[in-house]
Amino acid sequence: TAKKVQHTPYCLFSKDMRQQLSYLHEIEESLHRAVREKEFQVHYQPQYSLHSLKLVGAEALVRWPRSDRMVSPCEFIPLAEKFGLISAIGEFVFETAARQLQAWSHCKIELPRVAINTSSTQLLAGNFGDVVERILQENQLTANRIDIEVTESVMMKNIERNGNNENANCLSTLQEKGLEISIDDFGTGYSSLSYIKHLNVDRIKIDKSFIDDIEFNKEARSIVRAIIKMGHSLGMKVLAEGIETPNQLDILKALECDEGQGYLFSKPLDAAKFEMKCLSA
Ligand code: C2E
Ligand code: MG
Ligand code: MG
Ligand code: MG
Secondary structure, three states: OOOOOOOOOOOOOOHHHHHHHHHHHHHHHHHHHHHHOOOOEEEEEEEEEOOOOOEEEEEEEEEEEOOOOEEOHHHHHHHHHHOOOHHHHHHHHHHHHHHHHHHHHOOOOOOOOEEEEOOHHHHHOOOHHHHHHHHHHHOOOOHHHEEEEEEHHHHHHHHHHHOOOHHHHHHHHHHHHOOEEEEEEEOOOOOOOOOHHHHOOOEEEEOHHHHHHOOOOHHHHHHHHHHHHHHHHOOOEEEEOOOOOHHHHHHHHHOOOOEEOOOOOOOOEOHHHHHHHHHHO
16 A cells, blocks of 8 residues: 555654754764763774885874774764864874874884874864874874875865865875875875875775775786876875785786785784784794
8 A cells, every 4th residue: 555645744753864963963972072071082004015025104093992892983073073183083092103103112013104084174174284294203203204194085175165275285284294105095096186186195095896806806906006006107006905815916926016904914903903913924
């Protein structure tokens, strides 16, 4: 039987919508509390030179442990963005990673750099340059120990929205300070490559989705080859994300990809486990 349209003038929200709203409200409250109480943790995924297999860096990845489970950043980063909490979280991750990098240098762990994921909100907040300066100073780190990761969609969104490229300006200010800039998830954002020539970034991170297909898909392999060539001819380093098999590693080495990270080497680890891994290597 066909459903009858229900006329319920007093009920603006369906039960589902109400449930969803109260769920969102709950998450918002807990995210606010998590920021206040510094409930977040930072895990580190090692990055290696594919040429020497030496450790060249680590990507800092935020974690939110809750009583029942570890919440994935894919879930809460978009919400943090929506609730205006992303800059606070980003700053916490940056501070924690910088302090850790400094602490590790005292216990014989030579980690050349740490990579920090940034959102457009964080980058465009007028004070990001100052935040960076303060964090470097407080931890006595030189700027070249920090790699700022920005997704190409973040870059493009801002180029489009502003007509001029505020992000690039902000990024070039950071570069002038000596920080490295990497494009994250490269290849998933936009088909237009015209923005790249304006940016003069240090590193391209090829998205995992291409690496997933590199063994059995000729087209994926061609794309990866082309990205590596383009990156090199623009003077950039190229890092492959999400390397999971020895075969993928061999192909990437043959294509002269500079650096890589992925489960083949290591999952993201908490600071203690990262330390053990480095000291036992
Ligand atoms: P991303 O920056 O592209 O980070 C790489 C993601 O791929 C991480 O997921 C990492 O754990 C995962 N990964 C690395 N190697 C492999 C592999 O070999 N196989 C598989 N299946 N996965 C692999 P994670 O930690 O869940 O982070 C997801 C995304 O959340 C990140 O993607 C990044 O966009 C965002 N994110 C994480 N931390 C932060 C942060 O502090 N600030 C901001 N703004 N975003 C963050
Ligand atoms: Mg990243
Ligand atoms: Mg990535
Ligand atoms: Mg990715």
